Amino acid sequence: MxxxxxxxxxxxxxxxxxxxxxxxxxxxxxxxxxxxxxxxxxxxxxxxxxxxxxxxxxxxxxxxxxxxxxxxxxxxxxxxxxxxxxxxxxxxxxxxNITQSKVSMITVNETGNYFYLKKDDSLGMEKLFYKQKLDAEEKELFDPNHYAIGDKEISYLKPSFDGKKIAIGFNENNDFSSKIKIYDLEAGKFLNDEITNINPDFGGIEWLPDNSGFIYLYFPEVDTSKPDFKKKSFSVLHKIGEDSINVTPIFGSDTNLEISADFYPKVKIGSSKDKFIIGYVASSDDYYDSFIAEMSDVINGKPDWKPFFKKDDKIYYDQGELRGEEFIFRQGKLKGNSLAKINISRPDFNNPIILVEGTKDDPITNFGLTRDHIFFTRSLYGANVSLFKISSGNQLTQFDLPFTPGYISFFGESLSHNNIGVGLDGWTSNYTRYIIDKKDNVQKEKLSNESEYHDFANVxxxxxxxxxxxxxxxxxxxxxxxxxxxxxxxxxxxxxxxxxxxxxxxxxxxxxxxxxxxxxxxxxxxxxxxxxxxxxxxxxxxxxxxxxxxxxxxxxxxxxxxxxxxxxxxxxxxxxxxxxxxxxxxxxxxxxxxxxxxxxxxxxxxxxxxxxxxxxxxxxxxxxxxxxxxxxxxxxxxxxxxxxxxxxxxxxxxxxxxxxxxxxxxxxxxxxxxxxxxxxxxxxxxxxxxxxxxxxxxxxxxxxxxxxxxxxxxxxxxxxxx
CATH class of the missing domain: 3.40.50.1820 (Alpha/Beta hydrolase fold, catalytic domain)
Structure with a gap:
């Protein structure tokens, strides 16, 4: 070290x-x-x-x-x-020794395909595995030991919506910039596409709905010793098979948008069903300015960005999702926050439709969308989290969880189905992943064996x-x-x-x-x-x-x-x-x-x-x-x-x-x-x-x-x- x-x-x-x-x-x-x-x-x-x-x-x-x-x-x-x-x-x-056999970096795309890493103790490194469905047979996709020196440790995963391709990231020298390669599952090999000047911590791969390519935040200068390091970044469009050296600017490089050189213009694509795309002017603040464009124009490389919500609208930057003609979001309030929605054709963020209110002591902290439902969490004083669902008929349901978690994350959600998973964590309860079925039963995912820590039983x-x-x-x-x-x-x-x-x-x-x-x-x-x-x-x-x-x-x-x-x-x-x-x-x-x-x-x-x-x-x-x-x-x-x-x-x-x-x-x-x-x-x-x-x-x-x-x-x- x-x-x-x-x-x-x-x-x-x-x-x-x-x-x-x-x-x-x-x-x-x-x-x-x-x-x-x-x-x-x-x-x-x-x-x-x-x-x-x-x-x-x-x-x-x-x-x-x-x-x-x-x-x-x-x-x-x-x-x-x-x-x-x-x-x-x-x-x-x-x-x-108790924990190292567990799988890590589990990623579930909207088709229900599972991608994850599992450590091979004999090699001392992690391999990439794949399951078509949770109960399907496990297949080994990628063994870093068989590839070039340097490409040994996987640091990032992002599968396409259809699960036929997956972006795999490597950061071999702990540099600011990672290297992203595209693995084709049907061909069983890496494609020639290789992405550089990207840092997944600032924004990773956003696959296009038609899986023909993706958008990512491009950093022109990744040398930490240069004055323009990390500055003047912009989002670019990459189509599979095209030369990655010649990047196509898609958001942030247009001077008419007036984006500061220190900010990070990046996009978010949540589903293969998205007809629009939102560009965010990211910073260290909770609230961003944003723009919106039609997805078809973006895919053609000719987006017409229009102003969407502003920083003063107090929309949490990572808490906005498109569903058809609606935009559902978490909004800051003087006495807490709320979960609300607007119609994209008539966006009025001053008077949105309020779905549920949060308070100062028990604010809404996260939400996930499926085809017909909205799942959201509340966190009492930042330590006791509860889980709820809003059905298509605006009926509110609270879930009875296996334990009172201190943190809940969502995975596997998509507008193409009603499946969703939750990860529960707590001070004394090990992180465990659960699947919520059609009857709202919370069942363990059981992808990996759970570690038992007998020494902590009385903590x-x-x-x-x-x-x-x-x-x-x-x-x-x-x-x-x-x-x-x-x-x-x-x-x-x-x-x-x-x-x-x-x-x-x-x-x-x-x-x-x-x-x-x-x-x-x-x-x-x-x-x-x-x-x-x-x-x-x-x-x-x-x-x-x-x-x-x-x-x-x-x-x-x-x-x-x-x-x-x-x-x-x-x-x-x-x-x-x-x-x-x-x-x-x-x-x-x-x-x-x-x-x-x-x-x-x-x-x-x-x-x-x-x-x-x-x-x-x-x-x-x-x-x-x-x-x-x-x-x-x-x-x-x-x-x-x-x-x-x-x-x-x-x-x-x-x-x-x-x-x-x-x-x-x-x-x-x-x-x-x-x-x-x-x-x-x-x-x-x-x-x-x-x-x-x-x-x-x-x-x-x-x-x-x-x-x-x-x-x-x-x-x-x-x-x-x-």
Whole structure:
């Protein structure tokens, strides 16, 4: 996993002349490789901002590169000395042995064909399998071991509507761009079509209703070092058999549409029955502007895009589906949200036909369409999900589910039939797939054998409400072993996020549950900035109101102590990505509360995002922009790097960035670590463990994942202060 492992031990003396080590500090026998910071002052709107390590932005500088290598090698050497690291490796390998035989990436097209991956233990890789129907015989489609070196690990699947072809994605070097090949099931081979300059995380393959080709989001520049990286993207039409080098722009390249270079113009095709196609101007917001065109014109390569709904109409970007002449959608409301519909020929989004209303505490979170029915979910405080159906006669039915899930997803739905499947997940209930039959019975899909985790049989969950700094009630999920002694000796592992309107929905993770099975407590604060209570919950934790996110987290942490469940010194805090702002600011404000702070690919310097040459993002929609005087001040107040205080006792800190991260550049985390190592006065480890292979949302194989989480939990465990 690490390209530069143990360089600290071999190169430290050689590199002494390069760096200034006059400020070296020995903490826990760790010698931090320091570098002189170059200070940059900025005054805007009458406010002065000081960047102590501005020079770390130049990550291509050889001196800076070596400093990062030394930081990474120091972290690797640190984990070689932690006794609990080996214990977690062994324990998590045992859990892996229970789960690794399961199938993954199950994809069901509207014809009812099943495509999925299954690991071959003898080869150490996954093969692609196919079933014509759920109860049909299994057939092996693709064995990566028989193909060219490099095309080994499948990262994406998207079958055509008729099931005769399937797009298979590979990301062999964890680059931003994937490679998509088209496999012809009837011919039993790959076609010559090969798609590049695509990233499925930003929009994958959208097959045309007639299966003659597909549309995908094309990135003209995929080199992360170039100024136009990820910018000026547009959707293109590819017909099977045509030269993929000569792309045909279909949406977003028309200057008349006035789409920002930082936005992502992509389309969505939900069914082979679709007569229209909707183009979305995608960003990091919940709501998009959109356009609509006739499908026949798009297939002919000559679409006439007309404005459809606007951002101000508050239509959730991933929650709109076409059915005949109707458009059914989820719409944000002041006091919750609603499921509604309009007629495409007379679209009035201000006065739609309301099908069902959601509330702040119990909003509608998802829906799926079949030929005659609408299935939808509601989520009480982001943790208890219920499932409903609206029949063709507007009759409402609630389903009796096998357990109360924390998350429900739909699969296999189509306008050509009334079949639908649901995936149920929860804190203590393993993800299980079910089929809903014609009589509304919920039956297990049984595509794979279910893993049994006897060690988690007595692990339970509950949800408590915590009063935050301003009197607002914040939900917090707790997971622990039944019968645990509720006293201050319990070790707590907190996972928080709180951004982009994304709910921290319950998920079943044996690796996380192991903490509870061993006697600890897992805590999941559903802070503002997430989507647990709808759009308003998100808005109360973004831009100039971002402080609510970390103050909610602090309130939840204090509540754990007040409930006599734990005490200061026994609370580890973990987050990832945009959750870095929430978690790190809580640490800045109350460093005494936490024994350790662990963050994976975190955002720690949002203020510096727009000024960076590598920035290609719409994150300013979430955090604010330096171009607005009020948001400029808000960015300063929420920036963890800028708000590190000198001469302060900070908890043990482990920051885990990725070198190939296309969203959060390495300097973001590097500057935070450099400043924290300089200002921290406590006898605690401050480490940066860099993944030189993966990106922001790409991960290694099973063994690398096990090692990653062994580091996270061993760091949390070893820094508890009993």
């Amino acid at each position: 690490k390209t530069f492992k143990k360089l600290f031990l071999t190169n430290y003396l050689i590199l002494l002349p390069i760096f200034c080590y006059s400020q070296e500090k020995q903490i826990n026998q760790l010698i931090y490789p320091n570098i002189n910071g170059e200070i940059k002052h900025e005054i805007k709107f009458g406010v002065k901002v000081t960047d102590d390590f501005y020079n770390l932005n130049d990550i291509e500088n050889e001196k800076i590169k070596e400093w990062f290598k030394l930081q990474d090698s120091l972290a690797e050497a640190y984990f070689d000395t932690i006794e609990s690291m080996q214990k977690y490796l062994e324990r998590f390998k045992q859990l892996q 339970i969950s509950e949800q408590v409400m915590v009063t935050s700094h301003d009197g607002i009630k914040v939900p917090m999920s707790l997971v622990y072993k039944k019968g645990i002694k509720k006293n201050s000796d319990n070790e707590v592992f907190i996972f928080v996020y709180g951004a982009y309107g994304e709910s921290l929905s319950p998920f079943f993770s044996p690796i996380f549950l192991d903490w509870a099975a061993q006697g600890g407590i897992l805590a999941f604060p559903h802070v503002r900035g997430g989507g647990e209570k709808g759009k308003e919950w998100h808005e109360q934790g973004m831009k100039n109101l971002k402080y609510n996110s970390w103050k909610d987290l602090i309130a939840c942490t204090e509540a754990l102590i007040d409930m006599n469940l734990t005490k200061e010194g026994l609370i580890s805090l973990y987050t990832n990505s945009a959750g870095g702002v929430t978690a790190a600011m809580a640490v800045n404000e109350r460093p005494d509360l936490y024994s350790s702070f662990i963050a994976e690919v975190p955002r720690l310097n949002p203020f510096g995002l727009e000024s960076s040459n590598t920035a290609s993002s719409t994150s300013y929609l979430e955090y604010g922009t330096v171009k607005d005087s009020a948001e400029y001040v808000g960015l300063i107040k929420m920036d963890p790097y800028l708000n590190i205080k000198p001469n302060t006792n900070y908890p043990a800190t482990l920051i885990m960035p990725s070198y190939n991260d296309d969203r959060i550049p390495l300097w973001d985390n590097g500057k935070y670590i450099a400043k924290l190592q300089k200002y921290n006065t406590a006898n605690t480890a401050i480490l940066m463990d860099i993944d030189y292979d993966s990106g922001h949302e790409t991960f290694g194989d099973y063994n690398e994942t096990i090692r990653l989480y062994s580091k996270i939990f061993s760091f949390a465990k070893s820094n508890m202060k009993n």
